[in-house]
Amino acid sequence: MKLNHYLHSQLAITFFPIFLGLYFITSIVFLVRIASLTSVITMDFIELFTLYSYVIPQIIFYTMPISFFISLVITLAKLSSEYELTVITSFGLNPVKILKIFLPITFILSALLIVISVGLIPKTKFLTNQFLTIKKKEANFNIKASEFGQKFGDWLIYISDKNDKVYQDLKLFKTENKKDQFIVSKTAVLDNDKGNLSFRLIDGKAFIFDDEEFNQIDYESMYINDSIADGKMENFENSYLFWKNKIETRTDLDDLTFFVLTSLFPLISIFLIITFGYFNPRYEKNRAVFYSLIAVVSYYVLIKIIGDRILLHAIYIIPIIWISGTYFLYSKTIQKEY
Known part of the structure; x- marks a missing residue:
């Protein structure tokens, strides 16, 4: 129990600075986009804040998976460089047991990301479009x-x-x-x-x-x-009916695929976390961050290349390919040593 608490505390120390940094940078990008709208419509501070609140789920969705994955890798790499993982392993905790310690929180994170991406983002996008449509109609009347x-x-x-x-x-x-x-x-x-x-x-x-x-x-x-403008806003009842309609009409399925696969990224990359985080500082250099960035880029490229072509089938095909490939890499490297 004390070991679990210690490992989780080390993860928190690494995670929050990375997440907050990425969140701040992404927020600036979205705020610039929101501010550019003031050239078309007039908004006060409260309306600007309302519009920003609608994009918070998107900011969390885009920053959280990458932040968590890189934080986990850096946490284990830090413990390896300070010989702490060597000591932990000598007491009988092999990489798989270390993996099990982080698995519950990783599963919860992926589930939360699915709720945010599939559940909240469609609703907030609808509210954003509704807000802008109303303001543009009002702006047209001068x-x-x-x-x-x-x-x-x-x-x-x-x-x-x-x-x-x-x-x-x-x-x-x-x-x-x-x-x-x-x-x-x-x-x-x-x-x-x-x-x-x-x-x-x-x-x-x-x-x-x-x-x-x-x-x-x-x-x-x-x-x-x-009604000044001719534009019609699509009705939105709830996220389930929204995606049901998209599936039936076979529209925006690439968005659904992207949301689900991005949400699953931390969970299905668990073997990569061990592979990149474990190393012997006496014989190897710490390249955890470099390898992590390559893994993140490779995964998103895989989603883009395969996901946009096979759409919903990618939701189960890509995880199978990714888990199989990462486990093979783990078995050929860390599993042999530890």
Whole structure:
């Protein structure tokens, strides 16, 4: 039990600096992308923070597997360079038993990554697209005071003054079915309900007339609805139905494959961790980080080459290939020595 605690504490000491460093760098990349949107739409600090919160699952997903894998390798390599693994092995703990100590936390991590990637990321991407669509629709609607020829959907619109989303002395006019419609309002408030814009007119009159009749309506409150943009947002109920629909329509299957295989990377690379982490500092140099980076790049290249071609079949084929190959490497190196 004390050994387990010691090994886990050594992993934590290595993991958190690496993870937080990668998280910070990746966050900057996403923040730059978010900031670039301000050239198209206007956002306050709260809206910027909301948009950033939607990309946190993606940042964790992209940084966590690599951070954990490299941290485990560095932890074992550090123990090897300080002869601690040699002492631990002399007490009867061979590499497989060391492997079993880290296996539960590795399994939990991979399961958590699957939940984040398959469960949370589709939802947060939908929320991001919904947020941007709403803001773009609102940005497209830019009525200026005391200017003629402006439109709100089918309505010609004129205002004398505005303060944020509150408009003063609003006038609307349109012709429909050979009838002219003219509306005046002392005050109007622009509402944005998930991209559907509407005017709430307060205290005014509406006139409907043609060649034969003239009608006048006095009102205290009236709504004029219109959707400025034509874009339609895809509905999102839950992640299960989302991926079920993708599988049935055979769209974005490469994303599903990438999410699952990336989540499984720490778990199916467990033999590589032992292979790279174990070495005799008297006869060998510490090349753990170099080998780890090669392994990470090789795995992602494998996903790209095979995963994009065989799609869902890659979810079981690539792990089998990877585990078989890494175990073969382990058996030819560390297993013989220890």
